[in-house]
Amino acid sequence: MIIRNLTKKYMVTQEYLGNDNVHQYICYELDTPDKSQYCALCQKLSSVRGEEIRFLMEEMKNENFSDLTDFFINNDCLYVLLKYHAGTELERKIASEKCSLSERLEIIKNILEKILILNMPVYFFSSAMDIRRITLTSDNEVYFNYNCLDIDKFDSVEFKDGTKSLAEVIKFVFAYELKERSMPELETFVYSAGHNDMTNYMEIYEKYYQVYQIYFGRKQEDLEPQSFKFKVWDIIKKIGSFIKKLIQPALLILAVGYLAVSIMGVLAEPGYNENFTTIGTVIVTNKDTAEDKESVDENSSENAESEKADTSGVE
Numbered sequence: 001m002i003i004r005n006l007t008k009k010y011m012v013t014q015e016y017l018g019n020d021n022v023h024q025y026i027c028y029e030l031d032t033p034d035k036s037q038y039c040a041l042c043q044k045l046s047s048v049r050g051e052e053i054r055f056l057m058e059e060m061k062n063e064n065f066s067d068l069t070d071f072f073i074n075n076d077c078l079y080v081l082l083k084y085h086a087g088t089e090l091e092r093k094i095a096s097e098k099c100s101l102s103e104r105l106e107i108i109k110n111i112l113e114k115i116l117i118l119n120m121p122v123y124f125f126s127s128a129m130d131i132r133r134i135t136l137t138s139d140n141e142v143y144f145n146y147n148c149l150d151i152d153k154f155d156s157v158e159f160k161d162g163t164k165s166l167a168e169v170i171k172f173v174f175a176y177e178l179k180e181r182s183m184p185e186l187e188t189f190v191y192s193a194g195h196n197d198m199t200n201y202m203e204i205y206e207k208y209y210q211v212y213q214i215y216f217g218r219k220q221e222d223l224e225p226q227s228f229k230f231k232v233w234d235i236i237k238k239i240g241s242f243i244k245k246l247i248q249p250a251l252l253i254l255a256v257g258y259l260a261v262s263i264m265g266v267l268a269e270p271g272y273n274e275n276f277t278t279i280g281t282v283i284v285t286n287k288d289t290a291e292d293k294e295s296v297d298e299n300s301s302e303n304a305e306s307e308k309a310d311t312s313g314v315e
Contacts, residue, residue: 001025003025003027003042004074005079006072008030008070009029009030010027010029010030010038010040011028011029012027013026013027013028014026016039017149021043021044021047021152022043022044022047022148022150022151022152024040024041025039025040025042027039036083037083037084037085038069038081038083038084039084039145039146040080040081041079041080041148041151042078042079043080043151045076047152048152049152051155052152052154055123056068056071056080059124062121064117065118065119065120065121066083066118067082067083067124068080068081080148080151082146084145085143085145087135087136087143088137089132089135089136090107091131094131094172100220101177101215101219101223102215102216102218105211105212105216106140107136107142107173108169108170109208109209110141111134111142112204113205114143114144115205116201116202119201120201122159123154125159126161126162127146127150127157128144128145128147129166129169130147130165130169131169133145133146133147134169160196163194163196163198163204164193164194167191170190170193171190180223181225181226182223182224182226183223185211185214189208189211
């Protein structure tokens with residue numbers, strides 16, 4: 001399939017997106033050495049309004065927005081040509097590569113810088129803020145591809161629609177950090193972007209750059225999580241530390257008391273041992289008491305014999 005205008009021809013290589021009224025094709029310009037790629041939007045004239053034509057004419061005058069290259073009518077269709085950039089989609093890069101915290105911060109900064117440089121029309125800003133439409137080169141240079149299937153409703157798109165979509169992009173890139181709540185400044189930025197608190201590209205960039213300066217160069221493990229599960233664990237650790245502080249003085253007091261009692265026992269005068277030979281009806285014997293008993297028995301026996309002898313001599 002070849003798309004033509006008065007001076008150029010474009011060879012279609014594949015259909016990119018489509019619905020009943022609008023189709024988007026990837027194509028390249030014939031008769032050019034670099035074979036530059038474009039996304040050709042083909043819209044049925046029956047759905048085109050005069051306001052849309054005026055909108056495209058105004059944006060063609062926007063020299064900064066170089067992604068819009070041409071529009072023309074041919075074969076009952078309105079064709080809009082936008083630059084198409086092959087590369088690694090942001091979604092695939094984040095999902096498949098282990099990007100460091102600093103690299104991800106740099107990627108978002110590059111996205112915001114590109115938006116600022118292009119001075120993107122609100123409609124195209126909103127249509128590009130998608131993790132599948134943002135592409136990156138090997139050195140993280142940023143390009144945008146656009147989903148313009150709703151171009152007939154271009155004038156109903158507001159700036160807040162783009163910032164909400166941008167917030168979703170950032171949520172995807174920093175999903176782990178936002179879940180763990182380890183970057184509160186970024187969390188505040190995302191909330192502001194998603195709740196229409198920013199009104200122009202420069203404001204967005206400046207607020208993000210403040211976050212960038214705080215965290216760029218830091219490692220993932222340096223961040224302090226503040227998620228619910230972390231807070232619970234932190235509370236447990238604090239309680240444990242408090243209990244430990246209470247127990248340590250108590251153990252010290254017990255140790256000092258035990259030492260004092262021991263010293264008093266050493267310094268006390270020696271007493272005497274009271275030996276018991278019976279407990280109730282039970283006779284208690286040990287080595288010492290047994291010897292004493294034998295000595296007593298011998299003395300008793302001798303005394304008895306002596307008395308007996310004395311008695312026997314009496315008439």
